[in-house]
Amino acid sequence: MEDSKLVVEGVLDGQQHLILVAYHSVKALESTTILSPDMRRNIADLCVELSKMIGLDEGDVEDNKEIEDRLASARDVIMNLHSNHSRIWDSGPAMVLEYLKAIDEVRILAQSLESVVVKKSRKLRGILDQAQTTQQMAMVRLQEELVHILYQNKQCFEHEYVSLPVCEEGSVYEESITSNDENSVENASRRESSGTENEEYLMDLVHPDMIPRIKSIAKTMFDSGYDQEFCLAFVNFWRETMAEYLAVLNIKRQRIADVLAMEWKCLNSRIRKWRRAMRAFFGVYLASAKRLFDQVLGEYDDTSSICLAEASKASVLCLLDFGQAVALLPHRPEWLYCLLNMYDDLVSLIPNLETLYPQETGLDITFEFHELLVRLGDSAKTTSMGFGNYIASCSSGALSANGGIHPLTRYTVNYMICFADYGDSLNSLLEDDNAAADHLRSFTSLLEANLERKSNSHQDPALKQIFLMNNMHYMVQRVMSSKMRTYLGDDWIREHICKYRNHAMCYERTTWNSLLPLPCDDGKTGKATLKARCNAFYTAFEDLYRSQTGWRVPDPDLREELRISASKTVIPAYRRFVRSISDAIGDKHIKYTEQDLENYILDLLEGTPKSLNHLRRR
Numbered sequence: 001m002e003d004s005k006l007v008v009e010g011v012l013d014g015q016q017h018l019i020l021v022a023y024h025s026v027k028a029l030e031s032t033t034i035l036s037p038d039m040r041r042n043i044a045d046l047c048v049e050l051s052k053m054i055g056l057d058e059g060d061v062e063d064n065k066e067i068e069d070r071l072a073s074a075r076d077v078i079m080n081l082h083s084n085h086s087r088i089w090d091s092g093p094a095m096v097l098e099y100l101k102a103i104d105e106v107r108i109l110a111q112s113l114e115s116v117v118v119k120k121s122r123k124l125r126g127i128l129d130q131a132q133t134t135q136q137m138a139m140v141r142l143q144e145e146l147v148h149i150l151y152q153n154k155q156c157f158e159h160e161y162v163s164l165p166v167c168e169e170g171s172v173y174e175e176s177i178t179s180n181d182e183n184s185v186e187n188a189s190r191r192e193s194s195g196t197e198n199e200e201y202l203m204d205l206v207h208p209d210m211i212p213r214i215k216s217i218a219k220t221m222f223d224s225g226y227d228q229e230f231c232l233a234f235v236n237f238w239r240e241t242m243a244e245y246l247a248v249l250n251i252k253r254q255r256i257a258d259v260l261a262m263e264w265k266c267l268n269s270r271i272r273k274w275r276r277a278m279r280a281f282f283g284v285y286l287a288s289a290k291r292l293f294d295q296v297l298g299e300y301d302d303t304s305s306i307c308l309a310e311a312s313k314a315s316v317l318c319l320l321d322f323g324q325a326v327a328l329l330p331h332r333p334e335w336l337y338c339l340l341n342m343y344d345d346l347v348s349l350i351p352n353l354e355t356l357y358p359q360e361t362g363l364d365i366t367f368e369f370h371e372l373l374v375r376l377g378d379s380a381k382t383t384s385m386g387f388g389n390y391i392a393s394c395s396s397g398a399l400s401a402n403g404g405i406h407p408l409t410r411y412t413v414n415y416m417i418c419f420a421d422y423g424d425s426l427n428s429l430l431e432d433d434n435a436a437a438d439h440l441r442s443f444t445s446l447l448e449a450n451l452e453r454k455s456n457s458h459q460d461p462a463l464k465q466i467f468l469m470n471n472m473h474y475m476v477q478r479v480m481s482s483k484m485r486t487y488l489g490d491d492w493i494r495e496h497i498c499k500y501r502n503h504a505m506c507y508e509r510t511t512w513n514s515l516l517p518l519p520c521d522d523g524k525t526g527k528a529t530l531k532a533r534c535n536a537f538y539t540a541f542e543d544l545y546r547s548q549t550g551w552r553v554p555d556p557d558l559r560e561e562l563r564i565s566a567s568k569t570v571i572p573a574y575r576r577f578v579r580s581i582s583d584a585i586g587d588k589h590i591k592y593t594e595q596d597l598e599n600y601i602l603d604l605l606e607g608t609p610k611s612l613n614h615l616r617r618r
Helices: 002-030 037-054 064-084 093-115 122-153 182-188 208-223 227-248 256-260 264-297 303-327 333-356 363-393 407-421 423-430 435-455 461-480 484-512 527-548 556-585 594-601
Strands: none
Touching (some): 064 122, 093 122, 093 208, 122 208, 208 264, 227 264, 264 333, 333 363, 333 407, 363 423, 407 435, 423 435, 435 461, 461 484
């Protein structure tokens, strides 16, 4: 064991001897007069490195005076530039180069002196203190120069980047349960754009010409061991700038309680702003920031990603906090599509998130992001599953006296159209490829059952059939013209076409079966009876006219079908009756012609009550 130790020490002594020989050889070369200034500088630096390797103390280091002179020269350059130039990088490339060389000289001398045993010499200790003080002053100034360059050359986002497109039309969740506005109904069926087409936009956050300046400051500070100071100044600047950008996007930090207390219109507006801000901030601004951070700090391992995470953390968490507050809202049906829009936006931004914060960087941000994604998904699931209960139990919305489409029908169908638009997202959330279709079938069944109950409020059996026919027809038409058709299928459509046609037939039977027996003559009836039947028919028809002109069938084609069917049923029967009784009781008892009746039938189901009582007898 002792022999091995002696061998090792002998090897080390031999290596130190060779290095010492090299040191003196280089010192001898340094004294020659044919060297250029740069070569002489490089040789001096090599002497310093060799002195570190052999651990020379102050007695072994030659030319201490030269080190002191070099330090004084570099210090003078630095101090003069500090005193005579308010902004060094505004003084021209030559001055900047001289300044950085002087800082580099101080760094090399300080590192050399730190490697030499100087505790025994106050003089060398004093030189080292001067070097470190000068270096610290220079680092402080570099921080100031960095911040000045950033402030002076910061680029503002163009309007096209700030105003990323978001569909602004009304949504089903904005429509009142009592709304009858067809335009808003049509608009409600359009899903809002995700805006992912804008994710590839990048812009220069600072003027491109400034990147080399910022990188030179970064290199000098990192080489000098002031990497943390550089990163602190760089991160602080961009943290403030990102907060300012959120303000441009109309985003401000809000308490959860304030969000929960917002009125719906205000909250919906905030959510739209939030969605724009998320896409602009992640898809454009942070992507642009990452490019800048990589340009400046990319060569220093994961420093770029760490700094970006620190700079963006406060702004990103501010955005995510709002989303967390929305996820806590009560699970009202009309909020489902806000939740799904927000959820889909987050899903679309996951690739951006992974690019911005790779591996272990930005753990707080990625955790909060995915936590919000889960909460929004859970809220959307709960809300979607609760809509069926809402349909079944909804008693709001006055029953129209004209048998028109009930507000609940409009609301539910519009809701279902949007539901179908989000079918893929819902299937994914509910982990079932048939979930959207199953929910839609359930919704239609629950709606039909509710409408059936509501129809009993109509005292007139014919009006009840008009009400059910109108609502069923509306459902079928909207299903056929939307994505719901994909989920419900053609069999559902055929089944419900049969249903509303059956209601139409029931209406016709109920309406005309009580009227048609009146204009009837078997040839054996007396004049008095014929007159009574004639008057009873006219009275019944006038009552029917007065009531059914006020009833409404909104669809013009369906309304026309019912009128044609009524004419085919009533007019031939009336024609036969008039012909059979005209000789018996005379024309003076014939109040209306066939053409009169046909015209009056055309007035039916328009929704505008009219009366025939004012008309003279014909």
